[in-house]
């Protein structure tokens with residue numbers, strides 16, 4: 001096929017979630033022809049796919065939104081402290097309409113491959129419908145948690161009932177009335193879904209592999225005065241989020257948990273528990289760096305579980321024994337209380353492992369559980385998973401998966417780019433602050449940086465941008481050093497890849513602080529893209 005017949009754009013963006021929508025808006029405003037490919041039939045990304053019962057964001061709604069447009073912030077009114085999935089999806093649809101983004105989004109389309117063409121200095125993007133398109137810039141906005149993990153349990157195909165993964169929930173309501181439901185997994189998704197399903201199902205059996213340190217969310221409706229005040233303070237809120245450690249306006253207490261007397265520390269923890277949300281993790285600065293401080297927080301939460309759950313045997317099974325916070329902090333609404341219900345049963349699958357799925361339910365080492373519905377709340381192949389699902393080939397036909405040795409040797413520069421893959425930008429990519437920062441804010445910073453970089457290249461008549469190996473080696477080393485100074489790396493979680501069988505262990509989130517990271521990215525740009533080869 002001759003090159004004239006191939007459709008060509010300046011930029012191809014993957015995904016129409018928070019990242020893809022804003023990337024499109026930015027690039028359009030700078031005059032780059034752009035097309036967004038989205039696998040779903042609507043915008044929303046993670047909020048399009050995660051429609052499971054109880055799905056809700058655990059960042060407060062007034063902070064979990066875009067800040068690039070004051071008008072948008074003033075026009076949209078959130079109804080409650082922690083927004084439910086449907087409300088966030090409505091918000092993203094509103095954004096898509098307000099900025100007339102849909103015309104440049106192709107829905108129901110998956111990108112299967114992206115190959116860098118060394119002669120043309122362009123990327124060839126291959127779509128699942130057999131079409132392809134040529135682009136100068138290839139930008140992924142596919143999130144860190146979009147590759148669902150359905151564990152390979154023998155017999156699933158023989159199951160006579162229905163089964164679902166929380167991240168691929170059907171659009172129509174799943175009716176649990178009169179049903180015996182089994183749910184595998186007690187992470188953020190499972191813990192949100194369990195109390196809601198328990199109220200509807202005849203019987204709910206929870207298959208727990210690892211208990212969680214979850215904190216009450218204490219969700220509530222917003223009142224009008226609060227919303228009014230928030231909108232009036234937009235500039236201050238925006239400034240504090242964009243210049244914060246975590247993308248939210250909260251400051252962490254700078255004291256060590258070991259500096260306080262026992263009674264004072266108890267008071268501090270109690271106050272945060274009553275306040276709900278992420279206040280608990282900000283009570284002391286060293287909960288994730290000092291094992292003694294960590295244990296104080298862990299023991300406080302265990303004491304709460306023992307108070308709430310009436311059956312002491314069940315309570316003990318629900319008490320985590322690993323270090324607090326090394327799995328992502330979960331927020332819940334009546335999670336532990338749900339185990340006091342007569343129709344809820346907890347099965348510890350570490351004690352009695354799942355052996356297989358039968359036509360009628362789940363067989364563990366010492367029991368068979370008859371089920372009509374099985375829910376996999378079993379999480380994601382995080383960080384690298386979404387990127388590895390696409391055949392991304394850089395220079396010399398080397399794939400991203402090969403370069404990163406299947407995840408064992410991930411190296412990026414700023415978590416945005418990687419050597420050997422010119423003009424590829426990964427929004428919230430591995431080794432950027434991503435999931436340990438309020439995501440919309442992390443996304444805005446990346447998107448704006450990428451758009452400005454592309455503008456710079458155009459103004460200076462530069463074709464290609466690619467990090468040097470030295471720059472990315474230094475960045476990756478810095479990321480590892482910062483992570484190794486924390487307790488995160490010691491935990492078994494999707495943060496470390498421990499949740500996926502055979503996945504190499506690595507910690508791919510930049511922990512040096514969003515404020516420092518933003519400043520550093522700015523300096524890189526101001527120094528004429530230091531660490532990059534501009535060709």
Ligand code: N01
Nearest residue numbers: 056057058151185186187188189190209210328377378379
């Ligand atoms: O997934 P997870 P998630 N047999 O990996 C268990 C974001 N999020 O979808 O801990 C039995 O946390 C697994 O057990 P273990 C948020 O960043 C945000 O819940 O590996 N069990 C674990 O209990 C979150 O962290 C929101 O031993 C198996 C569970 O499944 C991230 O998404 C809401 C198993 C998976 O927990 C992922 O959360 C939802 C097996 N073979 C998600 N395999 C909010 O904003 C896995 N498990 C609120």
